[in-house]
Amino acid sequence: MKEKFKMFPQVLQKQILVRLTAGIVSILMLVLILLYKGGVELMFPCIGFSAMFFISALQLYVRCDEKDYVVICGTCAEIERTGIRRRVKDIYVKADDFTVRLVRPTMKLRALNVGDRITIYLAEDAPVYEMDGCQVICSTLAVEKEL
Numbered sequence: 688m689k690e691k692f693k694m695f696p697q698v699l700q701k702q703i704l705v706r707l708t709a710g711i712v713s714i715l716m717l718v719l720i721l722l723y724k725g726g727v728e729l730m731f732p733c734i735g736f737s738a739m740f741f742i743s744a745l746q747l748y749v750r751c752d753e754k755d756y757v758v759i760c761g762t763c764a765e766i767e768r769t770g771i772r773r774r775v776k777d778i779y780v781k782a783d784d785f786t787v788r789l790v791r792p793t794m795k796l797r798a799l800n801v802g803d804r805i806t807i808y809l810a811e812d813a814p815v816y817e818m819d820g821c822q823v824i825c826s827t828l829a830v831e832k833e834l
Contacts, residue, residue, distance in 0.1 A: 759809060791825075808831070
């Protein structure tokens with residue numbers, strides 16, 4: 688199992704570990720609530736969060752094990768930012784014969800500039816829409832800036 692995990696792309700390994708860590712933190716919160724004799728109404732959210740994170744990590748592991756994802760490599764063509772806080776709103780990635788628009792990317796891409804190489808990991812069954820000549824993607828597994 689560990690050998691299979693090491694064969695996954697680095698950014699997907701990180702996503703699995705982040706989800707497992709969040710599940711473990713939720714269980715630790717449950718233990719703290721039990722130690723301080725918290726009410727039952729506080730235990731249910733911790734159980735729910737930990738189950739959700741563990742199931743999410745397991746689903747991503749199975750998806751990576753079966754290679755049930757699509758990899759899109761391209762160059763960052765344009766970055767749209769919000770008006771006030773200048774956060775990344777949309778990223779346009781120019782691949783070989785098409786342009787991909789990532790709507791509100793959840794991954795924090797540090798110091799992303801136009802012209803940087805970007806790799807997008809996308810679930811095979813993720814919806815992709817066409818708008819203004821771009822392929823619009825709203826949900827990704829991971830986004831990685833190549834060095």
